[in-house]
C-alpha cells in the first residue's frame with residue numbers, strides 16, 4: 001500500500017477523485033509496495049487500479065489513458081532501506097552529535113541507486129528485491145564495490161555475511177542490467193594488488209560495468225581514526241597510476257576511459273587533473289569525479305549568455321577541498337562574465353577542518369565567512385549544501401542565512417544556473 005500525499009489539478013488522479021490520504025492498494029491485482037511498483041505497473045495505457053479512500057471505501061478503477069500522460073499523484077516517501085554494514089570509514093560514524101535524527105540513518109537502498117544514483121552495496125538484498133531488480137530492469141545501478149575479493153570486501157564493510165559481489169553482479173548482468181561502480185580507497189586494505197584485481201574483475205564484465213571511480217576515503221574529526229586512515233600522497237599517486245594505465249586499452253576497446261579518479265584523489269596526489277575528454281560523459285560527476293572539468297565545460301558553453309555582470313563583485317562559497325581547484329573554474333568564469341569573483345573558502349566548524357566538502361558546510365559557518373566580505377554584491381552558495389527542505393546540515397534555513405547577509409545570495413550548482421538573472425538595480 002502507498003499513500004497519496006498530493007494530487008495535481010487537472011490530472012487523471014484528480015478526475016478519479018484521488019486525494020491526499022487515499023491508499024493505492026493494487027494495480028492489476030498486484031499489491032503496491034512503493035514508488036517502483038507504482039511507476040512500473042502503471043506504465044501501460046490500460047490497467048485496473050484498486051484504491052481505498054480516506055473514508056475507508058474501496059474502489060476499483062479501470063483506467064485507460066493516453067501514453068505517458070502522468071497520473072498526477074505524489075506519493076508518500078518510501079521507507080528507506082537500512083544498511084547492513086558497519087564500514088570503519090562510514091560517514092554516519094563521522095557525524096558530530098546533536099544533528100537532525102534523519103542524518104544518522106545509514107541507508108543502502110537499491111531503489112535510490114536506480115532513481116537518484118546513490119551508491120548501494122547490495123548487501124541487504126532479499127530474494128524479492130533481486131526479483132524486482134530483474135523484473136523492472138533497474139539499470140543502471142550505482143554499486144559500491146570497494147573490492148571484488150570477498151574477504152577484503154567483508155572486512156571493509158565489516159559485514160561477515162555480505163554476499164560475494166561478483167556472482168551478484170553476474171546474475172544481474174545476465175539479465176541486461178548495467179552498473180556504475182566505485183571503489184572507496186582505504187590505504188593498506190583495498191589499494192595496490194587488491195585494486196588491480198578489483199579493476200580487472202570489473203573490466204571482465206564487459207559492457208555491463210559502465211564505469212568505475214576510485215575515491216579516497218574521507219574522514220572527519222569524529223571518524224574511527226584508530227581503525228582507518230586517509231590515503232597519503234604516494235598512495236593516491238599509485239591509485240591514479242593504476243587507473244590511468246588502463247586508459248589506452250579501455251579507449252581502444254570501448255571508446256571510453258572507463259576508470260576515473262575522483263578530483264579529490266588527484267588533489268591529494270598533487271597531480272594535475274586530466275583534461276575534460278578523459279571523463280567521457282561525466283557519468284560520475286555527482287560523485288566528485290570530473291567536477292572541475294565539468295564546471296569549466298558548462299561555463300564555456302554558456303559564455304555568450306552572461307550579460308549584465310561586468311564589474312560586479314561576486315563571492316563564491318565553497319569548502320576548502322574545492323578551494324584549491326576553484327581558481328581553475330573562476331578564471332574562465334571571470335573572463336566570460338567580466339565580473340570579479342572572490343573565492344570564499346569556508347572551513348567546516350561543525351565537523352572540523354578535515355571535512356572539506358562544500359555539501360556539508362553549516363549555514364552558520366557560511367554566515368560567519370560572508371560577514372567578513374562587505375564589499376560583495378552577490379554570493380553564490382553550493383546548492384548541494386541544502387537538503388530538499390532548504391536546510392543546511394546544522395538546520396539553519398536559507399531564509400535565515402539570507403536575513404543575516406547584507407547582499408543577495410543565490411544557490412548554484414554550476415554558476416551558469418545562478419547568473420541567468422541580473423542583480424536587482
Ligand code: SF4
Nearest residue numbers: 083085086087090106
Ligand atoms: S555501506 Fe558503509 S559507508 Fe555506506 S552507510 Fe553502510 S556502513 Fe556507512
